[in-house]
Amino acid sequence: MECFDVIIIGSGPAGTATALNLLRADPTLACNILLLDKAVHPREKICAGGLIPHTLDCLNALEIPLTVPHVQVNRARVRALPGREVVCDEGGMCSIIRRNEFDFLLVRAAAERGAEIRQGEKVIRLVRESDGIRVMTEKTTYRARIVVGADGSGSRVRRQLIGQTRQPVGKAIMADVPVSETDWDGFAQQRYDFNFLPVQDGLRGYLWAFPCLIEQVAHVNLGIYSLGVRSFSNAALQDRLTTEIDTFSPARAAGQTRRLRAFPIYGYALERPLAAPHVALVGDAAGAEPLLGEGISFALEYGAFAAQAIREALRTKDFSFDSYTRTLAQAWLGKKLARLSFATKLFYGRTARLWFTLAARNTRLQSVGLKWYNGVDGWHQRSGWDAVRAVINRYPRQP
Numbered sequence: 169m170e171c172f173d174v175i176i177i178g179s180g181p182a183g184t185a186t187a188l189n190l191l192r193a194d195p196t197l198a199c200n201i202l203l204l205d206k207a208v209h210p211r212e213k214i215c216a217g218g219l220i221p222h223t224l225d226c227l228n229a230l231e232i233p234l235t236v237p238h239v240q241v242n243r244a245r246v247r248a249l250p251g252r253e254v255v256c257d258e259g260g261m262c263s264i265i266r267r268n269e270f271d272f273l274l275v276r277a278a279a280e281r282g283a284e285i286r287q288g289e290k291v292i293r294l295v296r297e298s299d300g301i302r303v304m305t306e307k308t309t310y311r312a313r314i315v316v317g318a319d320g321s322g323s324r325v326r327r328q329l330i331g332q333t334r335q336p337v338g339k340a341i342m343a344d345v346p347v348s349e350t351d352w353d354g355f356a357q358q359r360y361d362f363n364f365l366p367v368q369d370g371l372r373g374y375l376w377a378f379p380c381l382i383e384q385v386a387h388v389n390l391g392i393y394s395l396g397v398r399s400f401s402n403a404a405l406q407d408r409l410t411t412e413i414d415t416f417s418p419a420r421a422a423g424q425t426r427r428l429r430a431f432p433i434y435g436y437a438l439e440r441p442l443a444a445p446h447v448a449l450v451g452d453a454a455g456a457e458p459l460l461g462e463g464i465s466f467a468l469e470y471g472a473f474a475a476q477a478i479r480e481a482l483r484t485k486d487f488s489f490d491s492y493t494r495t496l497a498q499a500w501l502g503k504k505l506a507r508l509s510f511a512t513k514l515f516y517g518r519t520a521r522l523w524f525t526l527a528a529r530n531t532r533l534q535s536v537g538l539k540w541y542n543g544v545d546g547w548h549q550r551s552g553w554d555a556v557r558a559v560i561n562r563y564p565r566q567p
Protein backbone atom coordinates (compact mmCIF):
# COMPACT_ATOMS: atom_id res chain seq x y z
CA MET A 169 0.00 0.00 0.00
CA GLU A 170 1.38 3.43 -0.94
CA CYS A 171 1.88 5.83 1.97
CA PHE A 172 2.09 9.62 1.89
CA ASP A 173 2.52 12.28 4.54
CA VAL A 174 -0.28 14.31 2.99
CA ILE A 175 -3.10 13.25 0.69
CA ILE A 176 -5.15 16.15 -0.62
CA ILE A 177 -8.55 15.08 -1.91
CA GLY A 178 -9.73 17.47 -4.61
CA SER A 179 -7.60 19.54 -6.97
CA GLY A 180 -9.73 22.67 -7.27
CA PRO A 181 -8.30 26.00 -6.01
CA ALA A 182 -8.34 24.89 -2.35
CA GLY A 183 -6.52 21.61 -2.92
CA THR A 184 -3.92 22.98 -5.32
CA ALA A 185 -3.35 26.03 -3.08
CA THR A 186 -2.69 23.71 -0.13
CA ALA A 187 -0.12 21.77 -2.18
CA LEU A 188 1.46 24.91 -3.65
CA ASN A 189 1.80 26.57 -0.25
CA LEU A 190 3.32 23.42 1.25
CA LEU A 191 5.80 23.14 -1.60
CA ARG A 192 6.70 26.82 -1.45
CA ALA A 193 7.51 26.50 2.24
CA ASP A 194 9.32 23.17 1.90
CA PRO A 195 10.09 21.81 -1.60
CA THR A 196 11.43 18.59 -0.06
CA LEU A 197 7.83 17.62 0.75
CA ALA A 198 7.16 17.06 -2.97
CA CYS A 199 7.52 13.27 -2.88
CA ASN A 200 5.24 13.12 0.14
CA ILE A 201 2.21 14.97 -1.20
CA LEU A 202 -0.45 13.29 -3.31
CA LEU A 203 -3.36 15.16 -4.90
CA LEU A 204 -6.31 13.00 -5.88
CA ASP A 205 -9.21 14.09 -8.07
CA LYS A 206 -12.13 12.19 -9.49
CA ALA A 207 -12.12 14.47 -12.54
CA VAL A 208 -9.47 14.97 -15.20
CA HIS A 209 -8.28 18.53 -15.85
CA PRO A 210 -9.17 20.66 -17.68
CA ARG A 211 -12.54 19.76 -16.17
CA GLU A 212 -15.80 21.64 -16.22
CA LYS A 213 -16.72 23.44 -13.02
CA ILE A 214 -20.03 25.22 -12.55
CA CYS A 215 -18.90 28.68 -11.51
CA ALA A 216 -19.15 32.27 -12.75
CA GLY A 217 -15.37 32.57 -12.44
CA GLY A 218 -15.16 36.02 -10.83
CA LEU A 219 -11.77 36.60 -9.19
CA ILE A 220 -11.85 39.47 -6.72
CA PRO A 221 -8.60 41.51 -6.60
CA HIS A 222 -7.43 39.69 -3.48
CA THR A 223 -7.37 36.44 -5.49
CA LEU A 224 -4.71 38.00 -7.71
CA ASP A 225 -2.68 38.84 -4.59
CA CYS A 226 -2.91 35.16 -3.57
CA LEU A 227 -1.74 34.12 -7.04
CA ASN A 228 1.14 36.62 -6.87
CA ALA A 229 2.19 35.17 -3.53
CA LEU A 230 2.29 31.76 -5.20
CA GLU A 231 4.16 33.23 -8.20
CA ILE A 232 1.47 32.16 -10.63
CA PRO A 233 0.74 34.80 -13.27
CA LEU A 234 -2.86 34.87 -14.53
CA THR A 235 -2.00 33.60 -18.01
CA VAL A 236 -5.44 32.19 -18.86
CA PRO A 237 -7.95 34.26 -20.86
CA HIS A 238 -9.89 36.64 -18.62
CA VAL A 239 -12.17 39.64 -18.82
CA GLN A 240 -11.36 42.66 -16.71
CA VAL A 241 -14.31 44.25 -14.88
CA ASN A 242 -13.99 47.90 -13.91
CA ARG A 243 -17.50 48.84 -12.87
CA ALA A 244 -20.50 47.32 -11.17
CA ARG A 245 -24.20 48.02 -11.64
CA VAL A 246 -26.31 47.13 -8.64
CA ARG A 247 -30.09 47.11 -8.48
CA ALA A 248 -31.61 46.57 -5.07
CA LEU A 249 -34.40 49.13 -4.82
CA PRO A 250 -37.17 49.56 -7.39
CA GLY A 251 -36.45 52.33 -9.90
CA ARG A 252 -32.95 52.91 -8.62
CA GLU A 253 -29.62 51.59 -9.75
CA VAL A 254 -26.16 52.26 -8.41
CA VAL A 255 -23.09 52.20 -10.61
CA CYS A 256 -19.74 51.86 -8.84
CA ASP A 257 -16.81 52.91 -10.94
CA GLU A 258 -13.76 52.09 -8.88
CA GLY A 259 -11.83 50.21 -11.57
CA GLY A 260 -10.01 46.89 -11.12
CA MET A 261 -13.01 45.18 -9.50
CA CYS A 262 -12.78 41.68 -10.83
CA SER A 263 -11.12 39.40 -13.39
CA ILE A 264 -13.41 36.80 -14.86
CA ILE A 265 -11.94 33.48 -15.89
CA ARG A 266 -13.32 30.10 -16.90
CA ARG A 267 -12.75 27.48 -14.28
CA ASN A 268 -11.64 24.70 -16.64
CA GLU A 269 -8.73 26.91 -17.71
CA PHE A 270 -8.00 28.51 -14.32
CA ASP A 271 -8.00 25.27 -12.30
CA PHE A 272 -5.84 23.59 -14.96
CA LEU A 273 -3.34 26.46 -14.58
CA LEU A 274 -3.12 25.78 -10.83
CA VAL A 275 -2.85 22.02 -11.31
CA ARG A 276 -0.05 22.43 -13.86
CA ALA A 277 1.82 24.74 -11.47
CA ALA A 278 1.48 22.21 -8.64
CA ALA A 279 2.69 19.39 -10.90
CA GLU A 280 5.63 21.45 -12.19
CA ARG A 281 6.66 22.12 -8.60
CA GLY A 282 6.73 18.44 -7.80
CA ALA A 283 3.30 17.50 -6.44
CA GLU A 284 2.07 14.13 -7.57
CA ILE A 285 -1.42 14.44 -9.04
CA ARG A 286 -3.60 11.46 -9.85
CA GLN A 287 -6.72 12.31 -11.79
CA GLY A 288 -9.77 10.29 -12.71
CA GLU A 289 -9.50 8.59 -9.32
CA LYS A 290 -12.54 9.04 -7.09
CA VAL A 291 -12.17 8.63 -3.34
CA ILE A 292 -14.97 6.43 -2.12
CA ARG A 293 -14.17 5.63 1.50
CA LEU A 294 -12.02 7.03 4.30
CA VAL A 295 -11.23 5.26 7.54
CA ARG A 296 -9.45 6.74 10.53
CA GLU A 297 -6.76 4.54 12.03
CA SER A 298 -4.62 5.10 15.12
CA ASP A 299 -1.81 6.83 13.21
CA GLY A 300 -3.44 8.12 10.04
CA ILE A 301 -6.18 7.69 7.49
CA ARG A 302 -6.82 4.87 5.05
CA VAL A 303 -8.00 6.35 1.75
CA MET A 304 -9.85 4.03 -0.58
CA THR A 305 -10.36 5.06 -4.18
CA GLU A 306 -12.01 3.31 -7.09
CA LYS A 307 -8.56 2.04 -8.05
CA THR A 308 -6.55 1.35 -4.93
CA THR A 309 -5.98 2.06 -1.23
CA TYR A 310 -3.51 4.54 0.28
CA ARG A 311 -2.42 5.52 3.74
CA ALA A 312 -1.81 9.11 4.81
CA ARG A 313 -0.66 10.75 8.00
CA ILE A 314 -2.78 13.76 7.04
CA VAL A 315 -5.80 14.02 4.76
CA VAL A 316 -6.92 17.38 3.44
CA GLY A 317 -10.57 17.58 2.44
CA ALA A 318 -10.55 19.87 -0.58
CA ASP A 319 -13.37 18.00 -2.25
CA GLY A 320 -15.87 20.82 -2.55
CA SER A 321 -19.27 21.54 -1.11
CA GLY A 322 -20.51 17.93 -0.98
CA SER A 323 -17.24 16.85 0.72
CA ARG A 324 -16.98 13.15 1.36
CA VAL A 325 -14.07 13.85 3.72
CA ARG A 326 -16.32 16.11 5.81
CA ARG A 327 -19.13 13.56 5.88
CA GLN A 328 -17.00 10.50 6.61
CA LEU A 329 -14.29 11.86 8.90
CA ILE A 330 -15.69 14.95 10.59
CA GLY A 331 -19.41 14.30 10.69
CA GLN A 332 -22.08 16.12 8.78
CA THR A 333 -23.83 18.84 10.71
CA ARG A 334 -26.98 20.59 9.64
CA GLN A 335 -26.10 23.68 7.67
CA PRO A 336 -27.94 26.08 5.47
CA VAL A 337 -26.96 25.00 1.99
CA GLY A 338 -27.15 27.55 -0.75
CA LYS A 339 -27.50 26.93 -4.42
CA ALA A 340 -26.45 28.71 -7.57
CA ILE A 341 -27.74 28.15 -11.10
CA MET A 342 -26.15 29.63 -14.19
CA ALA A 343 -26.22 29.75 -17.98
CA ASP A 344 -23.81 31.15 -20.57
CA VAL A 345 -25.30 33.20 -23.39
CA PRO A 346 -23.32 34.63 -26.34
CA VAL A 347 -23.34 38.45 -26.05
CA SER A 348 -24.26 38.59 -29.75
CA GLU A 349 -27.64 37.05 -28.87
CA THR A 350 -28.41 39.71 -26.26
CA ASP A 351 -28.79 43.45 -26.07
CA TRP A 352 -26.55 43.63 -22.97
CA ASP A 353 -23.94 46.40 -22.95
CA GLY A 354 -22.03 45.10 -19.90
CA PHE A 355 -19.34 43.27 -21.86
CA ALA A 356 -18.42 46.37 -23.86
CA GLN A 357 -18.49 48.49 -20.72
CA GLN A 358 -16.32 46.08 -18.68
CA ARG A 359 -19.15 45.88 -16.17
CA TYR A 360 -20.84 43.23 -14.09
CA ASP A 361 -24.41 43.49 -12.83
CA PHE A 362 -25.98 42.43 -9.56
CA ASN A 363 -29.75 42.36 -9.16
CA PHE A 364 -31.01 42.07 -5.58
CA LEU A 365 -34.60 43.05 -6.43
CA PRO A 366 -35.89 39.47 -5.89
CA VAL A 367 -34.96 39.84 -2.18
CA GLN A 368 -38.29 41.65 -1.90
CA ASP A 369 -40.02 38.47 -3.07
CA GLY A 370 -38.27 36.43 -0.40
CA LEU A 371 -35.14 35.32 -2.26
CA ARG A 372 -32.11 35.28 0.01
CA GLY A 373 -29.76 35.94 -2.84
CA TYR A 374 -29.46 37.74 -6.13
CA LEU A 375 -29.17 37.50 -9.89
CA TRP A 376 -25.92 38.26 -11.66
CA ALA A 377 -24.60 39.00 -15.14
CA PHE A 378 -20.86 38.60 -15.65
CA PRO A 379 -18.96 39.16 -18.90
CA CYS A 380 -16.76 36.23 -19.90
CA LEU A 381 -14.88 34.70 -22.79
CA ILE A 382 -15.63 31.17 -23.89
CA GLU A 383 -13.25 30.00 -26.59
CA GLN A 384 -12.56 33.65 -27.39
CA VAL A 385 -16.25 34.44 -27.92
CA ALA A 386 -17.85 37.14 -25.74
CA HIS A 387 -20.52 35.68 -23.46
CA VAL A 388 -22.62 36.81 -20.56
CA ASN A 389 -22.76 34.41 -17.63
CA LEU A 390 -26.21 34.78 -16.07
CA GLY A 391 -27.03 33.22 -12.76
CA ILE A 392 -29.08 33.17 -9.61
CA TYR A 393 -27.82 32.56 -6.09
CA SER A 394 -30.07 31.44 -3.27
CA LEU A 395 -29.01 31.00 0.33
CA GLY A 396 -31.06 28.39 2.14
CA VAL A 397 -33.16 25.73 0.56
CA ARG A 398 -36.62 26.47 1.86
CA SER A 399 -37.62 29.86 0.48
CA PHE A 400 -37.25 29.11 -3.23
CA SER A 401 -37.71 25.72 -4.83
CA ASN A 402 -35.48 24.54 -7.65
CA ALA A 403 -38.22 25.11 -10.15
CA ALA A 404 -38.86 28.66 -8.87
CA LEU A 405 -35.16 29.51 -9.14
CA GLN A 406 -34.97 28.11 -12.65
CA ASP A 407 -38.09 30.06 -13.67
CA ARG A 408 -36.66 33.28 -12.25
CA LEU A 409 -33.36 32.77 -14.07
CA THR A 410 -35.13 31.91 -17.31
CA THR A 411 -37.15 35.12 -17.04
CA GLU A 412 -33.91 37.04 -16.52
CA ILE A 413 -32.31 35.38 -19.54
CA ASP A 414 -35.36 36.40 -21.60
CA THR A 415 -34.94 40.04 -20.58
CA PHE A 416 -31.31 39.90 -21.73
CA SER A 417 -32.10 38.23 -25.03
CA PRO A 418 -35.63 39.32 -25.99
CA ALA A 419 -35.11 38.16 -29.59
CA ARG A 420 -34.54 34.59 -28.44
CA ALA A 421 -36.22 32.20 -30.84
CA ALA A 422 -39.46 30.76 -29.49
CA GLY A 423 -38.85 27.41 -27.88
CA GLN A 424 -35.06 27.91 -27.71
CA THR A 425 -33.87 26.72 -24.33
CA ARG A 426 -30.69 27.54 -22.46
CA ARG A 427 -28.61 25.00 -20.62
CA LEU A 428 -29.02 25.77 -16.92
CA ARG A 429 -26.42 24.28 -14.58
CA ALA A 430 -26.81 24.16 -10.81
CA PHE A 431 -24.44 23.46 -7.94
CA PRO A 432 -24.90 23.49 -4.13
CA ILE A 433 -22.97 25.86 -1.86
CA TYR A 434 -22.06 24.93 1.69
CA GLY A 435 -21.74 27.95 3.97
CA TYR A 436 -19.11 28.61 6.61
CA ALA A 437 -20.36 28.48 10.21
CA LEU A 438 -18.30 29.51 13.21
CA GLU A 439 -19.49 26.70 15.44
CA ARG A 440 -18.80 23.85 13.02
CA PRO A 441 -15.57 21.82 13.33
CA LEU A 442 -13.25 22.01 10.33
CA ALA A 443 -10.78 19.40 11.49
CA ALA A 444 -10.39 16.11 13.36
CA PRO A 445 -7.35 13.98 14.16
CA HIS A 446 -5.29 13.62 10.94
CA VAL A 447 -7.83 15.64 8.89
CA ALA A 448 -8.35 19.28 7.91
CA LEU A 449 -10.92 20.81 5.59
CA VAL A 450 -10.28 23.62 3.11
CA GLY A 451 -12.28 25.61 0.57
CA ASP A 452 -15.93 24.81 -0.04
CA ALA A 453 -15.58 21.62 1.99
CA ALA A 454 -14.93 23.86 5.01
CA GLY A 455 -17.47 26.49 3.99
CA ALA A 456 -17.85 29.23 1.43
CA GLU A 457 -18.90 32.78 2.15
CA PRO A 458 -22.69 32.82 2.31
CA LEU A 459 -23.55 36.40 1.26
CA LEU A 460 -22.57 36.27 -2.42
CA GLY A 461 -21.16 32.75 -2.69
CA GLU A 462 -17.68 33.95 -3.68
CA GLY A 463 -15.30 31.15 -2.89
CA ILE A 464 -12.16 31.16 -5.03
CA SER A 465 -10.15 33.68 -3.01
CA PHE A 466 -11.26 31.94 0.19
CA ALA A 467 -10.22 28.58 -1.26
CA LEU A 468 -6.73 29.93 -1.93
CA GLU A 469 -6.54 31.46 1.55
CA TYR A 470 -7.79 28.27 3.21
CA GLY A 471 -4.98 26.49 1.34
CA ALA A 472 -2.34 28.83 2.78
CA PHE A 473 -3.81 28.45 6.24
CA ALA A 474 -3.97 24.64 6.08
CA ALA A 475 -0.41 24.41 4.73
CA GLN A 476 0.84 26.21 7.83
CA ALA A 477 -1.11 23.87 10.12
CA ILE A 478 0.13 20.79 8.23
CA ARG A 479 3.77 21.88 8.47
CA GLU A 480 3.32 22.41 12.19
CA ALA A 481 1.75 18.95 12.56
CA LEU A 482 4.58 17.29 10.63
CA ARG A 483 7.15 19.17 12.71
CA THR A 484 5.64 18.41 16.11
CA LYS A 485 4.14 15.00 15.22
CA ASP A 486 0.91 16.23 16.78
CA PHE A 487 -1.74 15.31 14.23
CA SER A 488 -4.76 16.24 16.36
CA PHE A 489 -5.45 19.51 14.48
CA ASP A 490 -7.28 20.49 17.63
CA SER A 491 -6.61 24.21 17.25
CA TYR A 492 -7.29 24.39 13.49
CA THR A 493 -10.97 25.43 13.70
CA ARG A 494 -10.40 27.95 16.50
CA THR A 495 -7.27 29.50 14.97
CA LEU A 496 -9.00 29.85 11.63
CA ALA A 497 -12.01 31.51 13.28
CA GLN A 498 -9.72 33.99 15.03
CA ALA A 499 -7.69 34.76 11.91
CA TRP A 500 -8.85 37.45 9.49
CA LEU A 501 -10.09 34.66 7.18
CA GLY A 502 -12.56 33.36 9.76
CA LYS A 503 -13.51 36.88 10.81
CA LYS A 504 -14.27 37.87 7.23
CA LEU A 505 -16.38 34.74 6.73
CA ALA A 506 -18.22 35.37 10.01
CA ARG A 507 -18.91 39.01 9.08
CA LEU A 508 -20.28 37.93 5.72
CA SER A 509 -22.51 35.39 7.52
CA PHE A 510 -23.77 38.20 9.73
CA ALA A 511 -24.34 40.40 6.66
CA THR A 512 -26.78 37.80 5.29
CA LYS A 513 -29.00 38.54 8.28
CA LEU A 514 -29.03 42.24 7.33
CA PHE A 515 -29.30 42.05 3.56
CA TYR A 516 -31.52 38.98 3.30
CA GLY A 517 -33.52 39.54 6.49
CA ARG A 518 -36.61 41.54 7.42
CA THR A 519 -34.68 44.83 7.50
CA ALA A 520 -33.10 44.29 4.07
CA ARG A 521 -34.69 47.39 2.57
CA LEU A 522 -33.10 49.62 5.23
CA TRP A 523 -29.60 48.24 4.58
CA PHE A 524 -29.92 48.39 0.82
CA THR A 525 -31.17 52.00 1.10
CA LEU A 526 -28.22 52.94 3.31
CA ALA A 527 -25.77 51.28 0.94
CA ALA A 528 -27.35 52.90 -2.11
CA ARG A 529 -27.21 56.40 -0.61
CA ASN A 530 -23.76 56.45 0.91
CA THR A 531 -20.92 56.40 -1.59
CA ARG A 532 -18.29 56.20 1.16
CA LEU A 533 -20.00 53.11 2.52
CA GLN A 534 -19.97 51.61 -0.99
CA SER A 535 -16.29 52.42 -1.44
CA VAL A 536 -15.19 50.99 1.92
CA GLY A 537 -17.51 47.99 1.52
CA LEU A 538 -16.07 47.20 -1.90
CA LYS A 539 -12.48 47.60 -0.77
CA TRP A 540 -13.17 45.37 2.20
CA TYR A 541 -14.97 42.70 0.17
CA ASN A 542 -12.39 42.75 -2.63
CA GLY A 543 -9.45 42.74 -0.23
CA VAL A 544 -7.99 45.93 -1.68
CA ASP A 545 -5.31 47.93 0.20
CA GLY A 546 -5.35 45.43 3.08
CA TRP A 547 -8.94 46.38 4.00
CA HIS A 548 -10.03 42.77 4.49
CA GLN A 549 -7.64 42.51 7.43
CA ARG A 550 -8.76 45.71 9.13
CA SER A 551 -11.18 45.98 12.00
CA GLY A 552 -14.88 46.87 11.80
CA TRP A 553 -14.12 50.04 13.73
CA ASP A 554 -11.64 51.13 11.07
CA ALA A 555 -14.40 50.72 8.51
CA VAL A 556 -16.91 52.69 10.62
CA ARG A 557 -14.35 55.47 11.13
CA ALA A 558 -13.58 55.57 7.41
CA VAL A 559 -17.28 55.84 6.54
CA ILE A 560 -17.91 58.57 9.12
CA ASN A 561 -14.74 60.47 8.32
CA ARG A 562 -13.79 61.46 4.83
CA TYR A 563 -12.26 58.58 2.96
CA PRO A 564 -10.49 55.30 3.76
CA ARG A 565 -6.93 55.91 4.81
CA GLN A 566 -4.25 53.53 3.69
CA PRO A 567 -3.45 50.91 6.36
Ligand SMILES: Cc1cc2nc3c(=O)[nH]c(=O)nc-3n(C[C@H](O)[C@H](O)[C@H](O)COP(=O)(O)OP(=O)(O)OC[C@H]3O[C@@H](n4cnc5c(N)ncnc54)[C@H](O)[C@@H]3O)c2cc1C
Pocket residue numbers: 177178179180181182183204205206207213214215216217218219220289290291292318319320321324339340341342391430431432433450451452453456461462463464465467
Ligand atom coordinates in the same frame (compact mmCIF):
# COMPACT_ATOMS: atom_id res chain seq x y z
C1 LIG B 1 -22.89 28.77 -10.04
C2 LIG B 1 -21.74 29.17 -9.16
C3 LIG B 1 -21.10 30.36 -9.41
C4 LIG B 1 -19.97 30.73 -8.63
N1 LIG B 1 -19.33 31.89 -8.94
C5 LIG B 1 -18.23 32.23 -8.25
C6 LIG B 1 -17.49 33.40 -8.60
O1 LIG B 1 -17.82 34.11 -9.54
N2 LIG B 1 -16.38 33.70 -7.88
C7 LIG B 1 -15.97 32.92 -6.84
O2 LIG B 1 -14.95 33.25 -6.21
N3 LIG B 1 -16.64 31.80 -6.48
C8 LIG B 1 -17.74 31.43 -7.18
N4 LIG B 1 -18.41 30.29 -6.84
C9 LIG B 1 -17.88 29.46 -5.75
C10 LIG B 1 -16.66 28.65 -6.22
O3 LIG B 1 -16.98 27.91 -7.38
C11 LIG B 1 -16.17 27.72 -5.12
O4 LIG B 1 -16.11 28.44 -3.92
C12 LIG B 1 -14.81 27.12 -5.44
O5 LIG B 1 -14.89 26.28 -6.54
C13 LIG B 1 -14.27 26.34 -4.23
O6 LIG B 1 -13.08 25.68 -4.58
P1 LIG B 1 -12.69 24.28 -3.91
O7 LIG B 1 -11.34 23.97 -4.39
O8 LIG B 1 -12.97 24.33 -2.45
O9 LIG B 1 -13.75 23.23 -4.49
P2 LIG B 1 -14.03 22.78 -5.98
O10 LIG B 1 -13.61 23.80 -6.95
O11 LIG B 1 -15.46 22.33 -5.99
O12 LIG B 1 -13.07 21.53 -6.20
C14 LIG B 1 -13.33 20.30 -5.58
C15 LIG B 1 -12.58 19.22 -6.34
O13 LIG B 1 -12.74 18.00 -5.62
C16 LIG B 1 -12.96 16.95 -6.54
N5 LIG B 1 -13.67 15.88 -5.82
C17 LIG B 1 -14.89 15.97 -5.24
N6 LIG B 1 -15.19 14.79 -4.67
C18 LIG B 1 -14.15 13.97 -4.87
C19 LIG B 1 -13.88 12.61 -4.53
N7 LIG B 1 -14.76 11.87 -3.84
N8 LIG B 1 -12.70 12.08 -4.91
C20 LIG B 1 -11.79 12.81 -5.60
N9 LIG B 1 -12.01 14.08 -5.97
C21 LIG B 1 -13.17 14.66 -5.61
C22 LIG B 1 -13.78 17.60 -7.66
O14 LIG B 1 -13.65 16.88 -8.87
C23 LIG B 1 -13.13 18.99 -7.73
O15 LIG B 1 -12.09 19.04 -8.69
C24 LIG B 1 -19.53 29.90 -7.57
C25 LIG B 1 -20.22 28.71 -7.31
C26 LIG B 1 -21.30 28.34 -8.09
C27 LIG B 1 -22.00 27.05 -7.78
